[in-house]
Amino acid sequence: MITHIVLFKLKERTPEAVKEAQSRLLSMEGKVEMLRHLEVGLDLIHSERSADIALVTKFDSLEDLQAYQVHPYHANEVAAYMRSVCSQVTAADYES
Template sequence: MITHIVLFKLKDRSPEAVKRTYDVLVNMEGKIPVLRHLEVGMDVLHLERSYDIALITKFDSLEDLKTYDTHPVHEEVKAHMKQVLDGTSICVDFQS
């Protein structure tokens, strides 16, 4: 299994803006066949060094992760993220 974790820091860090992006990410649930697990969390500490949202996804293989990356639903999410991100996201992918 491949675990893909992404952390996002948003331009607008208000609770409403973070919740809107949280909803966009959660909306992928059940819409991408290769996506085996989806978990989205919103930061609770709100420190300067904190990221606003964490996305944890799991796939059966690297090939499935590549399929997810170009899936139309994920493309819509990436378009949203380009508009709301404060800089770039950070990620780690590992075998689990």
């Protein structure tokens, strides 16, 4: 199994902006068939160094993770939106 974690820091860190981004990320459920697990967590600490949102996804294989990256719904709807509202994005991928 491959775990893909992405931390997002939003340009606008209001509760409304965070909820909208969370909703967009969760909208992948059922639309991106290679996703085996989808979790979206919101930061509780709100420090300057904190990310606003953590995305945790799991895939059966590295090939599925790579297919997810170019999946039309993920790439054109969700990732495009997240790029437009984020000031910083950090990712880590590992075998789990």
